[in-house]
Amino acid sequence: MLEPKNHVCRVILLPSGLRGEIPQGTNLLEGARMLGVELESICGGRQTCGKCQIMVEEGSFAKHAVTSIRHHLSPIEGREAAYWERHESKGRRLACAAQVSGDLLVTVPEESQAHKQVIAKAATQRAIEVQPAVRQLYVECDLARLDDPRGDWERLQEAMAKQWGLNGITIDPVLLPGLQPALRDGRGAVTLSLWQDAEVLRIQAGYAEGVYGLAIDVGSTTVAAHLCDLRTGAVLTTEVMMNPQVRFGEDLMSRVSYGMMDPDGVGRMHRAIIQGLNELAEKAALAAGLSAKDILDVVLVGNSVMHHLMLGIDPVELGGAPFALAISGPLDLKARDLGLTAVHVAARVHILPCIAGQNGADNMAVLLATAPHEQDQMMLVVDIGTNAEILLGDRQQVLAASSPTGPAFEGAQITHGQRAAPGAIERTRISPENLELKFKVIGREEWIDESTQAAATGVCGSGIIEAIAEMFLAGIIDRDGRFMEAASQRSWRVRFNGRAGEFVLAKPDQTASKAPIVITQNDVRSVQLAKAALYAGVKLLMRRRRVDRVDRILLAGAFGSFISPQHAMVLGLIPDCDLDKVTAVGNAAGDGARIALLNRKRRSEAAELARQVDYVSIAVEPRFQDEFVAAMALPHAVDPFPHLNQHWPGQLKGQHQGRPRRRFNLVKSI
């Protein structure tokens, strides 16, 4: 039988498999650290917090003798014994109490591992190590004595240095009134919440647990907030609201205009979003059984106009060339300086950097979540809105651009276009044989055909994409987007008014207004312009990177989640790619915000990325016009679609199952 020599014990830690020798008498918290495994601990080894629980699997490595566990660890006594009287042990030990006396095989359960990992939802399944900017420390501080003239804060600083090795910690001055009461209530013991290992944000008497944060994606239309447990990384609740600025203008440009027209316009929009964020924080906290005052850290992302309005900055310069941001770098500020008073008084806010005036902090968050800079393959990420924000790259270089698609994809400037809302036509199928048509409206499950009653209100962005792609596939429009005279002889749905054709999507008795819903020649032109702008932008970036195809395409954002990749390819929104390599990644901006909330190193990474990403200003690229014109045709003139046939039409049908009823709920499930 092997016994420890020279007073060292061999220890193997599971599941990491890390192993090594540690001196006999070392406690397992310290011992694990020596072997490179960091265990959770709030109390710093005082046998109080119960975070560093471990299981001993085997008392000896010897083959012929299994000695009792008890012989290889110090007995349970004192504070540990008191802890296990209050908690179910299931055979576990507190690592900080258990001293090693012999060889051990130890399992560290997931909840005891520091730097836990959670998986970001975005398609790349990027693992997030949970290492938030705010963490808790339990500190025991000497009480004041007559012969020690220092203040309690200075004594607490000394205790942090001695007990946690943290020097030069500062304190938010607004906390000072609470310092002595907490020390008195805790008899010198306090739990501190520390930001970036630099500043105390909260002081709680005695031992306390719980740090929460909020990751918020401030979209022009929708604002989504994830309330996270900063110790586990878990999303406790997700709350969504309409951006209250919508009442000042639906799209970005109308908000920029409102700021120019009304002397207090910027102030009004700023206060509206801040008030909305306060309400959202309170709603999210309530849903998780917490108070918004428990929120100590907030990460905000948004496009550059939202970014500026959140900060109270007039976005007027973002409304035209050269699209100058007031500030592009990351921002660390106090929530109260922003007016976010619902959260803790000393809570921090981190705002991710913007890439450029037309490529905001939301796109930076998409970059963090989809991580093209970590890929070996060439990845294209497209986030479609009024502008299409484009990322293209791999480990070597990432390019970013914003392409002026205009609002067609959002249903605006389309004859019967509307926002994605109940009643909007979102899916269309046209039989290439007889031009028979069926469609789906948001809020109803079944396909609506010629004979079904309906009350459609209009057609939303994804509906327009499908309708026009189907019209092209069915021979109603040609490659140039022109209505074909011949088609009018095949179906009453194709009508001509002079030379301008139109297509009837819903009959008068299938609409709410009792007037038909049509797609006009102009609508087709608008979509062609939008898709050409997007495709030309992508193409420019591809030329820059000297690649003629991409390996993977991620469609980000709500719109990206709703359009069918096949139809997008038919229309030529996106370049040629294996269809099974085209993925909708949902609200990647929200995921990126969550990543930055849960991991402080990702914030530095984002700041670094913002400098490294090469932003391509499409408007000044001499080749843009050529690419744009070339991309007007359907399908675009450049790339063939060899695989369309093999996926067509079977996969198209499968695509539409399980469509959620309402749009806003969708964001929750992303």
Place this chain on the structure above:
Amino acid sequence: MLEPKNHVCRVILLPSGLRGEIPQGTNLLEGARMLGVELESICGGRQTCGKCQIMVEEGSFAKHAVTSIRHHLSPIEGREAAYWERHESKGRRLACAAQVSGDLLVTVPEESQAHKQVIAKAATQRAIEVQPAVRQLYVECDLARLDDPRGDWERLQEAMAKQWGLNGITIDPVLLPGLQPALRDGRGAVTLSLWQDAEVLRIQAGYAEGVYGLAIDVGSTTVAAHLCDLRTGAVLTTEVMMNPQVRFGEDLMSRVSYGMMDPDGVGRMHRAIIQGLNELAEKAALAAGLSAKDILDVVLVGNSVMHHLMLGIDPVELGGAPFALAISGPLDLKARDLGLTAVHVAARVHILPCIAGQNGADNMAVLLATAPHEQDQMMLVVDIGTNAEILLGDRQQVLAASSPTGPAFEGAQITHGQRAAPGAIERTRISPENLELKFKVIGREEWIDESTQAAATGVCGSGIIEAIAEMFLAGIIDRDGRFMEAASQRSWRVRFNGRAGEFVLAKPDQTASKAPIVITQNDVRSVQLAKAALYAGVKLLMRRRRVDRVDRILLAGAFGSFISPQHAMVLGLIPDCDLDKVTAVGNAAGDGARIALLNRKRRSEAAELARQVDYVSIAVEPRFQDEFVAAMALPHAVDPFPHLNQHWPGQLKGQHQGRPRRRFNLVKSI
């Protein structure tokens, strides 16, 4: 005639006398820097600000030929010419424009010298180098371009790095909304106000001048604010107000009690002083023809209770042993976090460190102003209030203590005691021969004798000191402070009520109440206790430093300015010292605050000093009781007064000339 060789020119700078060779063609701003003379410059050498003016005294060092100045400096042209068209030149040149072409003797006028010096008023005449925490920089920033996606702030950061060598500068986020408008108005040129060469506090379009700061001494009774020009160091105006907390309690202990009794007591006192400070800032700015929004930096000092109440901290723990401060170190915070909203939105506040719970930031300011740590001689600094704060030391070591004198010196707990206010008896003379008496009241110039009409209202602290010292010198009380029976036979003013004597200071027809104003046996005892506490404290420190006499005594604070040093020595308040080495230094705390306002290095020095000063907790010193008992006698039993006779009484009379009429105005002139 000597001509420059090898293209270097010899330059001598007056008044410093620094000299050396600089390359021909160098401008004088740069050249002076090479020779170790820093000139003022806001515009950074752009020939705009006119701060770097110099006079050329001599065009050549050659003895036999005085060539024209014009030949040794480049001609006036371009921006410099434009500057002198708008300003009177008096033969001056802008150093940044004038390039050296030959040997020169140059005078740098005082206003062009960077790091100007002003003299602190405190007795040590400590020179303050003007090097404030906030300074202005003129920066010209590239305008936004389409091919540069960075924000305007990032471009401005780059300009600061290039034009001023300042890297990593941050900006108060509340300023961001004003950044682009300022850049636009200034066509890329802005003047930044920078705190500690680290954070931008203000952005002004184009070229701008003017940075102001406020140094405030928050006394329990009086709050005094000095508004300073941070470029010149000049005090523009001094404003004084009653501490609005007085309505919650006259002295410190009653405010501590109010905080304990009333649930919102601390909040009320905090808001009262903050509102008071806001009003004071506005008043001071108005008096100087400025707006309070021009104030970018504020230095606050105060005793530890004031210090805590300013910060909203309950001072309850300062009310009893161990007198624990919540925080003792220096504090840098934003004025808005303190509620100081009258000043600039991004203004900074610096609060000097406290030495101990009974030796606050005001005493730290006294230490900065009197600088015993820079003396070769042993210096004693005494600031008398409810506690006497004592500093003793020299270059090697400074000791600090606080001695519990009680309120007797402030006129409290004295039968007819009152605060120093019009009507209070402040001076007394008793003839040793016949016990005839004359006195002075605040608000009246002349001495009041037996036959003069008067309406005295009581006797203030300095009046009590003199009265008791005179009673002792005239043989009315003995060394133990007891009234002597024999004295009652010499004058009707000495009366006995049983064994307890009293002395009539003012007859009924000389008082406002028509009742006599008397000094009782108990009053004498109270003053004995107070002076014994002070003297014992001083003595303890002297023992610690192993000295039996001090070389210099500074009496700080209003009380210290009003008492007569001779009488203080007769009573034994202060130890033996040459009378001409005893100086009243007025509001040294205010001077110290001003020093910290004008020189950022002094703030670091104060932080260092707070750690280095050895605080002696008198209450736990075993020898305190012995010293205290020994110090009860008049004059104290330890030190003789060999020089009293030579100064007596002639000097005493001279002492009282030029007494200002009202107390509160006095602080202004300090």
